[in-house]
Amino acid sequence: MGRIFGTDGVRGLANRDLTAELALDLAVAAAHVLGEAGAFADQRPTAVVARDPRASGEFLEAAIVAGLASAGVDVHRLGVVPTPGAAFLTAELDADMGVMISASHNAMPDNGIKFLARGGLKLADDIELAIEKRLQEPWDRPTGAAVGRLGDSRVGVSTYVRHLTEAAGVRLDGLKVVLDCAHGAAFEVGPEAFAGLGAEVVAINAEPDGLNINDGCGSTHLDGLQAAVVAHGADAGFAFDGDADRCLAVDADGEIVDGDQILAILALASQAAGALRSETVVATVMSNLGFVQAMEAAGITVVQTAVGDRYVLEALRAGGFVLGGEQSGHVIMSDHATTGDGVLTALCLAGRMATTGRSLAELAGVMTRLPQVLVNVPDVDKSRTETDPVLQAEVAAATGRLAGHGRVLLRQSGTEDLVRVMVEAPTLEQASEVAEHLAGVVRRTLR
Template structure:
């Protein structure tokens, strides 16, 4: 089924502009409530969390109104990480989970993500059915069946206690100095507290949200502040999260940044050695570096590639029984622990590797030599379709021919922003730059 409003990670856009308006959120909440109350019974419940964006108040209230109008009972968690919503949806036996967040996007954007009763993100088909309900008339609840809403004050603490159970029992972080950058986002309280309770000396950044500073110069998409803090404070490691804490980047004691590919390589190797990597494979997207694939092959493991988006990684993992996957951008999915990417739990897994091996972060973050990779984003106007232009297709075809056997080209539209993402890999960096600049110029001309 074709989806009109949902992208690769829910519905997302500029706050107070369609589709991120209060009116749309109200209708969307009512449509989702109608979808989950198809049996006509009362007592259905939804848990709802949000990050720290100012527009979250507006969307939270509008969604609540829509959901209760169709008879859903709403449990409001307040600011919590996205993976906490997935966990609590299942833990609290809810029918639906909702996270209000635009993840790593600027504060002026916002988004809405849905989770099913199993804690996993809704399928494309389920989202399409909700859209179909949204665009048609449907019956609201009778007055006596209107839902209720209430605050859940301990949702964050429930998630924190669970996160600590994923760290090896009996192991502590005593003696480790950890910089944690929470991007002024959803984990600004949970992440530093968990690390401190496990024994680490914590240096916290990005923990003063004001509604407008989420991801602003901090977090996994802007790690420079955390890199400086690691070096200046003589820290053993830096952990940088994004606005909703479902992705992570690791910084070693020298201030060098390691992306999701390196973290996945470390975990895949350790889990394979321990006999716990199910299926002998790691699931990652087409964006992951060719060096990761070569590393896994050398270990007798496989790399299963999917379309971009952690939802597609999770679908492949669940369909084939794999338990480790993720994205280069830092979404690390460990279905033994979580239903979606979880930056805090992934960070704890890296810290466990440090504590158990007694090796510095620098020796753990360099699992493989990456193949030179270049990614450029080209913004295009609404309604434009640069990739359909013959001139653009010709330039892309020429690039593929030039890189045949020595690299690869990947051109795609972003699922969350009006961007064309131009990515290429090649051992020859001069050729790589030439190929990417040629494609970018052609797309910019067409856009």
Template sequence: MPRMFGTDGVRGVANTPDLSPELAFALGRAAATLARRDAGQRPVAVIGRDTRRSGPMLAAALSAGICSAGGDVVDLGVVTTPGVAFITTHMQADFGVMISASHNPAPDNGIKFFSRDGYKLPDAVEDELEALVRSTTDTMPRPTGADLGTIRTSEAEVAAYIQHLVATGSPLRGMRVVVDCGHGAAYRLAPEVLRRLGAEVIPLNTAPDGININDGCGSTHPEALQQAVLAHKAHAGIAHDGDADRCMAVDERGQLVDGDQIMSICALDLKRRGLLPGDTVVATVMSNMGLELFLREHGLRLLRTKVGDRYVLEEMLKGGYTLGGEQSGHVIFGALATTGDGILTAVQLLSVVAREGQPLSALANQWQRLPQWLENVRVSRKEGWEENPAIRAAVAEAEAALAGRGRVLVRASGTEPLIRVMLEGPDMDQLRSLAAAIGEVVRAELR
């Protein structure tokens, strides 16, 4: 039986067996039961959601489950994923829940849990939740009368989150910023935060109707934002995904500024201010080698992890590092948040622009992105490719040919019978040739 929890909570098409109201109710009961066991008292849960039509339905079912097990619910309504993480710790709740499918289309949704310290639940706790939900014997409590849980709303907690974001930034007076909220969770919060910092804000896609979230807009579709920045002669553009845990930017020339560039800008700023422990930035294997070379030139180290923000965060916590993220714009400022926060990232990026007094294009283009070439090799089996001597020899030969001026990344697809061969380096013709050579060996060995 497949594991219920994926890398980012429980996901699926809302109102199907994969993500039904019945499942949300059961998850709520199970989470409240575990929280009561661990806290030894009546638990309090924080719930937020993005703007999908299925959000209120799932929130109602989840809340009912929590109340059914004797837990109290603070319903935040529409708020960002990092907002839920922050508020969970700010009000010392026992756990938090975000209902969102991030950058996915409107029919999808998801349920993501946070522990009382604002971090995603460990796998072991998720496994306990799943075991309770799947159990054929219901041993969870069903209190009655005054022991039932309650539900209340709290605008004050959302206001505290806004104030936290504002407090992390520098004044942005005189700066004109276009903000694409993707008809998602940031549609009110992002413009409000930047206005409070003094920026002139031109908002885009702030009219959610339940089905237009991420629809041709937001961080995965920045084209309209790029045009708007030029049309309004703005200093910068900011784009968020559905739950606003990501941020992509656009400079004053209309050019995209991705997560790698954002990390490079913020890394140098944190280094100058003595706020970059270990002179280290954590990123995944997918970040461009140009970033790594640039950081190295400035005495900084890029530490790479597997693909996924949870692996970035794990490495940051293990090493005590305060900056990490992904090329997709999921950036984590460990001293300010427990998860990636798109609005916080926008505040930090624009604050550097304001303090430096330089256009965003100048800061973003301090390094050259190395060309990449990706070869997808279809195979009959993926097992054992990492230990295969012939494949390892072909990779080593390619790395020697690049002579430290590039890199080779070979990994198996998680969903298809493919081995992905990605090379970076200064010469595209060389990359194609080396990738083809590795591909031939992979194809021969795994046929």
């Protein structure tokens, strides 16, 4: 069996790659590993389980709950809650572990399982590996009163919304916003949080039926949000993905504000408030060079990590920093969350608009984005991305041609079977030319 955990939990085609049997086995193994690590201490362990609205989440939830209960874990089912909500409620309800069932921005047929440790923290790589090794091992099954019990939490959404509004801390009266909920986990939480702070809310794609999640909407399909913001004369629009751990924005003119721009706005706001610890922000290697340059101009240090919000979080914790994020819209404010939180990000952006009286376009103008082209190359041996000598020679040559005015990055996708080729350059034409050339090299050399 190959490695099961990717960069963000276990993910695959539901009922084909990610089956009920695997979900049950993973739940049992997770209960055993976390128990031996001391998370359960000497008391009866508890877990919270949440999901996004996709149809397959229903049977996967049933399998995970069965696995946990069979291992002696009491389970609180939260129902449909965003991933950051599940993380918050794992800590708030003092649970020993949490489970989120979601494939995030992936299409509806996919699904995934993310495990959270006590406090709502994502698992370290060694814990995930230990869980994999314990799959289907023989174990002593509890019986009688020792088996886990099940219950449904009735306070999840309202408790999480209250947390969001308290963390945002700014009234939004007078602002009109459009929220694209991706027919996903934020369909209730997003509109309730914004309305609770006084904003006028237009919610689109907020009617999940189990089949329409991420279907031409949300943070990976911004056309609808752009049109809606302009049509409704809104001050801004915010798009979430299926599990609402990321957010992208649109200004009043319908122009996209990406994760790098969002992070820059929030970093400068935190710096102005004297709250940016160590004058440092954490980003990933995919962050636009323009973001790095803008932060340097403001006297802010940028610490860069591998792609994945778990690695951003690790760097935040290791350095004692408070703000980090990804170009894709994962933004972590560690004073308020243990993972990316799309709704909180949107609330803080809107709050910055409200407190400064500046438009989102003005705030985003703090950085100039270098043209960036990303080409995904599927159906190749991605494991050789960093070792193939021909490919590496071509990357070095392309980097040399950019002469310090751009950069090249090739990386394996952690969630899909493909290689990502990213190029930044002074002009879009140059970035496209270099990216397409390197994508062709990847196709020829990694087949």
